[in-house]
Amino acid sequence: MATAPIEPPQRLVSSLGGDQDGPVRSWLEGLPTLVQQRLDAWELTLERVHAPGGRSSLVAFVRQQDGTPAALKLPVPGRASAQEGAALTVWDGWGAVRLLRSDDASGALLLERLRASVSLRSLPEAKALLEAAGTVRRLWVPPGEGHAFATLAGRTEEAAEALRSAGAAAPAAGPLVDEAVELRRTLPAASEERFLLHGAFRQGKVLAGERTPWLAIGPAPVVGERAYDLAGLVLDRFEDLVAGSGAAAAARRRVAKLADSLDVDRDRLRGWTLYRAVCAGIRESATGDRQRGELLLEFAAWL
Template sequence: MATAPIEPPRRLVSALGGDPDGPAGAWLEALPAMVRQRLEAWELTPERVHEPGGRSSLLVYVRQADGTPAALKFPAPGRAPAHEGAALAQWDGWGAARLLRADADSGALLLERLQGAVSLRSLPEAKALLEAAGTVRRLWVSPADGHPFASLAGRAEEAVDELRALGAATPAVGPLLDESLELRRALPADAPEDVLLHGAFRQGKVLAGERTPWLAVGPSPVVGERAYDLAWLVLDRFEDLAAGSGAASAARRRVAKLADSLDVDRDRLRSWTLYRAVDSGVREMTTTGGDVQRGELLLEFATWL
């Protein structure tokens, strides 16, 4: 079995390496040893590191002892890997990549291997939205008894405080920020349901598979209403909507179409989408490495709703 050190991709190092003495820096330093330990413990043969990779995890393509392909994932600190694994375990391959093994100490997850270079974003927009809606519908199940997932309601004040602090640096947001803060408090309080959500669902999180055409990956699981997951999908490829004529009308039509196709209340989806657009826009404009132009466009999208 290969024992050569596996180095994290540059994108991951850039995203996490700002504080070498902090938890993320320590995790990056220990990562090659953690990978080697999991390879040996689970009898895995590494093939290659997924490049350019993500900003919050390392993914290594491997072969299991019987030759079956798999993917070994190490979520970075703060990503609650046990919760990701718990969600994947509950779905058990229904609409999402199947969890094969998990290690609580390192947070490592051994996953069914999908085609990492082929996501729903490779499809025309209308087809991609149709497939995305069919995929996310499968994930909306009742959380198991004793589940570890936080709820949207339980995170309300934390989310409000965080957005307010970020918004203080972007005074031009004005009334949009106030409305978003009020929505983030009010929406979970009268939610019509509590189901297990992907939590970060978008077309790029749905990859081509072998046993079924499309499967979700990379959940940030949370319990709440379906409209929260759909709001992420409304914002997918929003730049394409903005570039076309009648962008505001097109945005509202997308809300209506997705809501109706999945039996979600239009007004609640509009409200969650507005909140998500403002939250994401403010983060782009205030976070180091963010895209100010993208942030401004997200805020403009919010006004269309």
């Protein structure tokens, strides 16, 4: 049983503290109690709460009754991580962290313990991209009959509406916004691929493990074509490309290299990357990080 006080990390509190949604605020306030309930129910011993942690979940390092290390995760209710457990069940440890137990009522997940401080971002860029490509390839499996995962068309429909509204407030980005919205309309309709995707894949989502060198964490699962997942990898460390010489050509080479290495159509990867870069750029600009938002839009223009 835990004897140390359970306190949500400041990053999580800061991320959700301004949320006016009643259920989210109530969840944050009741989080210490929720953690203790899972510790008691699953007979876990708390070692420490992971800090700084993430912005949409609490992760605590625990020991199971037999002394085996594990990680207890409680995600914010109602977010994309609600189906995380279902995706981890499908993968069953293949390319992703293994799910040990789950609780539908609280959304709690008990996961195998990985090395939280060691992600692919700790590697040189070329090596990191190679390992990331090998990891994400393992995750692309059929979702199973009668699955309840969101589809890529459905997931991006809401985002496209938000993009239109936000773009109206940024007229200089109008042509890029228009192209991104059109790509979102045409890309899902033109693909017959129906793979289970990570949905939020990037180098920071791949941690060092014990049973295999690298394993993905934190999926926001969605069913669709592989190019969507790979687009997140194209955008990873985009600041490094922006800072270098010949940045536009380097960005296009990255698209071509990743597409070819994973047998993904270059044009479709370019399209999804542009769409995701514009969405992220408009969002960042609207939430205060204007410089990063402008860099993302510049990156999109190079494509």
